[in-house]
Amino acid sequence: MGAADASSRGRARGVAPGLRGLRIDVDLQVDENTPVFVISVAAQLAGMHPQTLRQYDRLGLVTPGRTAGRGRRYSARDVAVLREVQRLSQEEGVNLAGIKRILELELENDRLREHAGRLADEVEELRARLAAGRRVFAADTAGGIVAVRPGRRPDRMPAPTAALVVWRPKP
Numbered sequence: 001m002g003a004a005d006a007s008s009r010g011r012a013r014g015v016a017p018g019l020r021g022l023r024i025d026v027d028l029q030v031d032e033n034t035p036v037f038v039i040s041v042a043a044q045l046a047g048m049h050p051q052t053l054r055q056y057d058r059l060g061l062v063t064p065g066r067t068a069g070r071g072r073r074y075s076a077r078d079v080a081v082l083r084e085v086q087r088l089s090q091e092e093g094v095n096l097a098g099i100k101r102i103l104e105l106e107l108e109n110d111r112l113r114e115h116a117g118r119l120a121d122e123v124e125e126l127r128a129r130l131a132a133g134r135r136v137f138a139a140d141t142a143g144g145i146v147a148v149r150p151g152r153r154p155d156r157m158p159a160p161t162a163a164l165v166v167w168r169p170k171p
Contacts, residue, residue, distance in 0.1 A: 035065030035073035042074035046082035061100055
């Protein structure tokens with residue numbers, strides 16, 4: 001291969017000939033749900049034909065984002081789902097209807113886990129608030145009133161107290 005071939009190959013890929021070995025660190029932080037890949041790139045990343053992705057979109061297996069011109073844009077998560085669809089289909093022998101149901105159940109499971117996590121956090125917060133702000137009062141053995149922690153009993157041997165307790169029966 002001649003120098004002209006290498007140079008034209010470099011231009012075809014958008015890289016100047018002298019910059020081929022240069023490592024450029026691009027600090028892009030993109031959410032996995034952000035639709036960034038056009039259908040041809042997503043198909044290549046998933047190891048599928050673009051027509052397969054269109055079919056999966058029609059069936060509702062993977063629903064990509066859309067541009068203003070209605071072009072499909074796939075996220076990294078969409079590509080991961082496409083790979084899982086391919087694995088289930090080819091390695092496990094699951095048909096597309098079964099795959100769709102599996103994906104729906106996984107999505108529901110994720111939502112339920114998230115909801116359970118939020119509820120657990122809320123319960124923990126309420127318990128902490130109760131423990132911090134709740135006071136329980138009890139009568140000690142001498143008839144005095146003492147504050148105790150929730151779930152505890154007053155001490156058996158009370159300290160001498162000068163408290164006066166008045167008891168009046170209801171009429």
